[in-house]
Amino acid sequence: MGTITFISPDGESRSIRIKHGTSIMEAAIAADIPGIEAQCYGAGVCGTCHVFAEPPMRSELPDPTEWETEMLSGVPLAGEGSRLSCQIPFEDRFDGAVFRVPERQDAIG
Numbered sequence: 001m002g003t004i005t006f007i008s009p010d011g012e013s014r015s016i017r018i019k020h021g022t023s024i025m026e027a028a029i030a031a032d033i034p035g036i037e038a039q040c041y042g043a044g045v046c047g048t049c050h051v052f053a054e055p056p057m058r059s060e061l062p063d064p065t066e067w068e069t070e071m072l073s074g075v076p077l078a079g080e081g082s083r084l085s086c087q088i089p090f091e092d093r094f095d096g097a098v099f100r101v102p103e104r105q106d107a108i109g
């Protein structure tokens with residue numbers, strides 16, 4: 001169990017509790033975090049769970065797979081720290097991680 005924080009585009013931040021093994025996206029959806037749409041609910045094909053992982057925890061997260069990297073190349077507003085939140089299962093060592101929600105989500109494809 002741990003705590004992660006989402007920062008919305010207007011700067012509002014919200015911290016939520018998350019269990020080991022739950023994806024960042026699942027926790028965001030369960031907590032009604034605005035701006036996380038997750039249209040494919042974790043299949044990794046829509047891109048609408050896009051977040052920016054913030055330092056310092058960014059470098060502790062597992063590297064994106066080739067698939068995630070490819071999908072991110074089609075995500076609008078992708079940039080430094082971009083991740084698909086459905087592809088990151090929470091581990092206790094990620095306690096305190098911060099994710100910024102992009103200004104908009106558009107489904108890939």
Ligand code: FES
Nearest residue numbers: 042044047049086
């Ligand atoms: Fe669709 Fe993550 S929920 S790519």
